[in-house]
Amino acid sequence: MTSVRERVRRGSSSSMTRDLLSASLRGRLPVVLVLVLMIIVFGITGQGFFTNISFQNITSSTSLFLLIALGETFVMISGGIDISLASNLAFSALTAGILMTKMYHGHGNGALIVIAVGVITTIVGSLIGMINGLIISLLKISPLIVTLGSWGAFFGLAEWLSVKYPIGTLPPASFTFGNDGPVVAWIVWLTILCVLIFAFVLARTRFGRYIFAIGANREAVVRAGVPVRRFTVYLYVISGLMAGLAGFISTCDFQTASSETGSSYLLIAIAAVVIGGTPLSGGEGSILGTVVGALIISVLENGFVLLGINTFMQLVAVGAATVLAVYFDQVQGRMRIRAIAMGAQGETSE
Amino acid sequence: MLSVKNIKKSYAGVAALRGVDIDLDVGLTAIVGDNGAGKSTLMKILSGVVRPDEGEIVIDGSPVTLDSPTRARSLGIESLYQDLALADTLDVASNVFLGRELVKRWAGFIHTLDDKAMRRAAAETLKAVGIGIPDVKLPVRQLSGGQRQAVALARAMYFSAQVILLDEPTAALGPKETAAFTRVVREFVERRTTVCMVTHNLPQVMELADRIVVMRAGRVVATMNVSDVTEEQLLGLMVGSAAAV
Numbered sequence: 001m002t003s004v005r006e007r008v009r010r011g012s013s014s015s016m017t018r019d020l021l022s023a024s025l026r027g028r029l030p031v032v033l034v035l036v037l038m039i040i041v042f043g044i045t046g047q048g049f050f051t052n053i054s055f056q057n058i059t060s061s062t063s064l065f066l067l068i069a070l071g072e073t074f075v076m077i078s079g080g081i082d083i084s085l086a087s088n089l090a091f092s093a094l095t096a097g098i099l100m101t102k103m104y105h106g107h108g109n110g111a112l113i114v115i116a117v118g119v120i121t122t123i124v125g126s127l128i129g130m131i132n133g134l135i136i137s138l139l140k141i142s143p144l145i146v147t148l149g150s151w152g153a154f155f156g157l158a159e160w161l162s163v164k165y166p167i168g169t170l171p172p173a174s175f176t177f178g179n180d181g182p183v184v185a186w187i188v189w190l191t192i193l194c195v196l197i198f199a200f201v202l203a204r205t206r207f208g209r210y211i212f213a214i215g216a217n218r219e220a221v222v223r224a225g226v227p228v229r230r231f232t233v234y235l236y237v238i239s240g241l242m243a244g245l246a247g248f249i250s251t252c253d254f255q256t257a258s259s260e261t262g263s264s265y266l267l268i269a270i271a272a273v274v275i276g277g278t279p280l281s282g283g284e285g286s287i288l289g290t291v292v293g294a295l296i297i298s299v300l301e302n303g304f305v306l307l308g309i310n311t312f313m314q315l316v317a318v319g320a321a322t323v324l325a326v327y328f329d330q331v332q333g334r335m336r337i338r339a340i341a342m343g344a345q346g347e348t349s350e
Numbered sequence: 351m352l353s354v355k356n357i358k359k360s361y362a363g364v365a366a367l368r369g370v371d372i373d374l375d376v377g378l379t380a381i382v383g384d385n386g387a388g389k390s391t392l393m394k395i396l397s398g399v400v401r402p403d404e405g406e407i408v409i410d411g412s413p414v415t416l417d418s419p420t421r422a423r424s425l426g427i428e429s430l431y432q433d434l435a436l437a438d439t440l441d442v443a444s445n446v447f448l449g450r451e452l453v454k455r456w457a458g459f460i461h462t463l464d465d466k467a468m469r470r471a472a473a474e475t476l477k478a479v480g481i482g483i484p485d486v487k488l489p490v491r492q493l494s495g496g497q498r499q500a501v502a503l504a505r506a507m508y509f510s511a512q513v514i515l516l517d518e519p520t521a522a523l524g525p526k527e528t529a530a531f532t533r534v535v536r537e538f539v540e541r542r543t544t545v546c547m548v549t550h551n552l553p554q555v556m557e558l559a560d561r562i563v564v565m566r567a568g569r570v571v572a573t574m575n576v577s578d579v580t581e582e583q584l585l586g587l588m589v590g591s592a593a594a595v
Contacts, residue, residue, distance in 0.1 A: 225420030
């Protein structure tokens with residue numbers, strides 16, 4: 001028995017990039033095609049869709065909700081959900097705005113202040129996530145209920161913050177970070193970095209594998225001796241961290257914050273995850289899918305603007321697209337079950 | 351040799367095990383009994399999922415504490431659960447190695463999954479146990495009951511289990527799959543593994559087992575060699591209409 005083990009230990013060359021790509025692309029082709037199709041359609045019909053400003057708009061606006069969609073992807077693959085993201089983002093955005101207002105007194109561009117506040121805000125977001133994670137894993141309450149509760153709690157706290165501490169002049173460095181950068185804004189580069197890290201963790205590490213396994217069969221992972229509770233807390237910390245980061249970026253981008261900051265991002269982020277092929281039941285999904293899902297939503301929004309369609313209709317379209325995506329996923333699931341049942345029948349009739 | 355001594359376990363005041371003593375030796379020991387006899391509770395205790403209220407577990411003469419599935423595994427005890435405990439959306443190789451993934455180390459602290467090695471090992475192990483699974487990259491949900499069972503067995507085989515616990519292993523299998531499973535279990539016994547199987551399938555017990563332990567209402571009511579008993583006598587012992595042999 002040991003010999004099998006010994007033999008396989010030897011010689012295992014790396015084909016990581018290819019593996020990563022094929023793993024991410026598996027089953028995502030239809031979504032990618034939808035994205036390409038949309039770009040072509042809007043490119044032809046919408047005036048100025050391919051101009052630089054439109055590209056900047058799409059990448060910057062995608063960054064904000066893609067960041068929280070990344071964390072949400074992990075949580076949803078594990079079979080959970082985090083709906084506290086919206087108010088976590090608002091609370092973090094306000095924290096960032098208030099701290100920068102208090103710390104910046106008009107000297108220089110305040111780059112150090114921006115960096116320090118960026119770190120603090122991310123920690124604040126992570127702590128909110130940690131509260132969610134601890135309650136979910138220790139008290140065994142449904143993630144939907146726990147994060148709904150904390151959504152309310154932090155929305156209230158955000159409102160209180162916004163009334164009590166008005167946001168004033170922010171350091172110029174924060175504007176640079178939110179709006180300038182080589183080719184695209186710095187925040188876009190940061191988002192690309194986050195996408196790469198998340199994709200790597202999900203596809204190539206034990207933690208990534210356990211995220212899938214927990215979503216597929218939590219009990220199996222517990223019995224396999226994996227500290228599932230600890231990993232569950234990590235997942236919500238990561239999700240909160242991304243909300244904190246997005247809050248900070250939002251304040252830098254818009255140079256202000258309110259309790260309503262990012263209120264529509266929850267729907268958009270979950271929509272990106274779901275359109276990207278992560279089912280609510282968990283166990284499946286990919287970062288590439290979420291990125292494509294996010295781009296689809298952004299292209300849709302920008303296309304609507306260029307075509308002069310009422311902005312309110314954008315959310316209607318995103319909502320409808322999400323429901324459709326879930327429907328298609330269910331149809332696919334049913335077809336799979338039927339295929340297996342037919343396969344099993346074939347086997348017994350042999 | 352794995353022995354349990356005077357194991358007791360109650361759930362909310364209801365006694366599931368009322369002091370059980372069993373010696374598991376190399377070969378196959380079948381534990382039979384009616385529903386509620388305490389067989390599954392005993393298996394859960396041996397696999398580290400449930401902790402007994404009282405009693406002792408001894409492996410090769412030294413007492414051990416089985417306080418987690420990881421601990422049980424590290425002592426060489428592998429379990430195949432009734433519900434198979436596989437992660438459906440993961441592929442065959444990932445399931446064989448779940449919780450014990452092979453990794454590559456980069457710069458000392460970054461560990462990345464070595465999927466290539468895991469796939470090769472899974473394929474070789476499955477081949478060694480003689481069970482055909484077309485591709486170890488297939489998600490487990492696309493497999494038949496027998497193939498899923500094989501994945502769980504490959505896990506035990508690869509990690510050189512000393513003790514294998516089987517809880518109703520063939521309940522969900524067709525005749526052909528059961529035959530394949532039986533062959534693999536025999537293989538384990540030939541490798542001098544201690545196999546402990548809980549089942550309702552008496553013909554299978556008569557065919558496979560070396561020893562039989564009969565449980566009833568949380569107690570062991572009889573222990574015997576398979577050659578000393580008939581299927582009818584066994585049935586009588588299980589339901590309590592016959593006296594202990």
